[in-house]
Amino acid sequence: MDNLFERTRLVTESSQLFDSDYIRPKELYLAINKRIPSIYVVNRLQIDKAIQKFKKIYDHDIQYSFNYHSDLHHQGKFSLEYAGFWLKNGCLIYFEYNYCTILFDDEMVTGEYLQMITAALKTCKEKIKSKKSAINILTISNGKYQFTELEITKTNLSIQLYYEDEFVAVDKTIIQRLNRQNDKGIVLLHGLPGTGKTTYLRHLVARLKKRVIYLSSNFAHALTDPEFAKLLIHYPNSVLVIEDAENLLVDRKLNPNSPISDLLNLSDGILADCLRTQIVCTFNTDLCNIDPAVLREGRLIAQYYFGPLPESKAQQLLNHLEKTTIASGPMTLAEIFNNEPATKKHVQRKVGFQLPYIN
Numbered sequence: 502m503d504n505l506f507e508r509t510r511l512v513t514e515s516s517q518l519f520d521s522d523y524i525r526p527k528e529l530y531l532a533i534n535k536r537i538p539s540i541y542v543v544n545r546l547q548i549d550k551a552i553q554k555f556k557k558i559y560d561h562d563i564q565y566s567f568n569y570h571s572d573l574h575h576q577g578k579f580s581l582e583y584a585g586f587w588l589k590n591g592c593l594i595y596f597e598y599n600y601c602t603i604l605f606d607d608e609m610v611t612g613e614y615l616q617m618i619t620a621a622l623k624t625c626k627e628k629i630k631s632k633k634s635a636i637n638i639l640t641i642s643n644g645k646y647q648f649t650e651l652e653i654t655k656t657n658l659s660i661q662l663y664y665e666d667e668f669v670a671v672d673k674t675i676i677q678r679l680n681r682q683n684d685k686g687i688v689l690l691h692g693l694p695g696t697g698k699t700t701y702l703r704h705l706v707a708r709l710k711k712r713v714i715y716l717s718s719n720f721a722h723a724l725t726d727p728e729f730a731k732l733l734i735h736y737p738n739s740v741l742v743i744e745d746a747e748n749l750l751v752d753r754k755l756n757p758n759s760p761i762s763d764l765l766n767l768s769d770g771i772l773a774d775c776l777r778t779q780i781v782c783t784f785n786t787d788l789c790n791i792d793p794a795v796l797r798e799g800r801l802i803a804q805y806y807f808g809p810l811p812e813s814k815a816q817q818l819l820n821h822l823e824k825t826t827i828a829s830g831p832m833t834l835a836e837i838f839n840n841e842p843a844t845k846k847h848v849q850r851k852v853g854f855q856l857p858y859i860n
Contacts, residue, residue, distance in 0.1 A: 524567070526585065526595040530604045534591060538604035541615060543622045544735070546599050551625035552584055555594065555601075558621055562588045571644070580645040594618070598735050599627065634707035636715045636742070639723060646723065646732050648714060658704040662818055663697060663834065664807075671805050672701075678779070678802045679740050680710050685773040687764075687800060688781040689750075691788060692807030695835030698783045701807075702742065705781070711740050718745040724763040730772065738777050741767070746782040752792045761792045769800040809833045 518528050530538045556563070568584040583597040593604040601622055603615065634655050637648035660672050675688055690698050706713050714736065716723065721743070723729040733739070743749060753759050766772045768780045779802070784791075788806075796804065809831035810818065816828040818837055826837075 523569070523583065523597075524585065524595075526593055526602055526604060529585075530593045533587075534606065536606055538593070539607050541603040541605075541619060542600060543603070543619055544600045545627045546596075546601060546622060547625050547627055548596055548599055548601075549581070551601060551622050552581075552596050554621055554625055555586070555596075555618075559586075559588070559618070562590070564589045578644045580642070582645070590614070598732060600735060636706055636713045638715050639717075639720050639729075646726075646729055648732075648736070653703055653706050655707045656700070656704050658700065660704075662821060663700070665810065665814060668805060671803055675705065675803050676708055679705075679781075680708075682738055683777045684779060685769055685777055686779055686802040687768040687795065688779070688802045689791070689795065689804040690781065690783045690807065691785065691805075693809065693833060694785060695833040696807035696809065697834040698807050699744070700834065702744075702781070702783065706742075709740055711738055711779075712736055714739050714741045716741060716743045718743070718748065721746075721749050721760065724749070724767065725760050733776055733778060737775075740779050740781060742781045742783075744783045745785070747784045747786045747790075750782060750784060750791045750795055751786075752790060755790065759792070761794070765794055765800070769797075810837075 518525055518532060527538065527540075530536075563586050565587040566585065569582045570579040571582050583595065585596070586594040588594065591606050591609045593602075595602045595604070603618060605615065634653040635650050636653050637650050640647055640649045660669055664672075678684060678686065679688070690701070692698060748756075749760055749764055751759050751761070753761055764780070767776070767778055772778075788804075795801070809815070810833070812828045812830055812832075815832035815837060818834075819826050819828060819832075822837070824837070
């Protein structure tokens with residue numbers, strides 16, 4: 502073991518082994534072995550389960566191990582950020598987030614040995630419930646960002662019946678773009694409370710073939726956190742849904758501290774080129790309060806305003822639902838479904854082409 506540390510000192514600058522508090526596994530391997538490693542990567546692991554299984558099976562092969570725990574959000578709870586295991590045959594096994602990197606020398610390690618390791622790790626894969634409609638909620642566990650999957654109740658929703666006729670084409674555009682691989686861009690869905698934005702979101706999630714990540718307004722600060730970006734690296738081609746995103750989208754002239762630049766970078770910047778993350782934002786504020794950069798051509802996939810249904814459309818839905826209420830004016834979906842009387846006065850929509858809204 503002393504010899505191991507002695508060889509490590511041969512690296513020109515010890516700082517080359519670290520990226521802030523994180524060890525660079527490739528640089529560590531090169532510093533010790535003086536050889537460029539071959540690399541296997543096993544993705545989408547239940548990382549805690551994978552580490553425990555690896556230690557149980559290969560405990561006799563482990564020459565040295567290291568790990569890093571941190572109180573990431575200063576809550577007094579330390580959680581594992583990464584762990585590494587140096588094996589007697591020169592392999593470096595490095596676990597971080599939801600993946601494992603295996604660095605090795607082809608002349609020292611047999612293919613059969615590698616297959617045994619990867620086969621053991623693959624039994625710890627994340628369970629993907631492809632047939633279920635699910636959304637991944639950003640949460641914090643032991644001071645560490647993670648995604649918690651929750652099943653969404655599927656809806657038998659008729660876009661033609663529940664929304665205005667013009668939304669049919671917009672919905673088609675949204676579905677086509679959000680299901681396109683290696684795409685980017687942002688969808689803005691805004692309007693009055695109770696007009697069906699959340700109902701549409703539930704319907705949208707059920708029709709997407711990508712992983713959907715939900716970010717509540719309480720976690721808006723995560724967009725500026727490098728740890729959140731590190732987490733997203735392992736979930737490319739995802740759709741990020743942000744509800745009540747007024748504070749994120751507000752014009753920088755109105756709020757100089759707005760994190761809008763981080764959102765723009767994620768939707769159409771350098772980070773977007775790497776992650777291919779698409780974003781869906783819902784909000785209730787007036788569109789004039791939104792930063793103009795969000796509406797830039799090429800960045801915006803669709804923008805739609807959800808308002809009350811016109812009287813004739815509202816009555817059509819009431820008849821379909823076999824309700825006795827008579828529409829005497831425009832009605833929101835909340836008014837229709839909750840048997841509330843039609844609102845006598847609604848603010849009329851401004852004339853002009855818009856892409857609708859959701860709540």
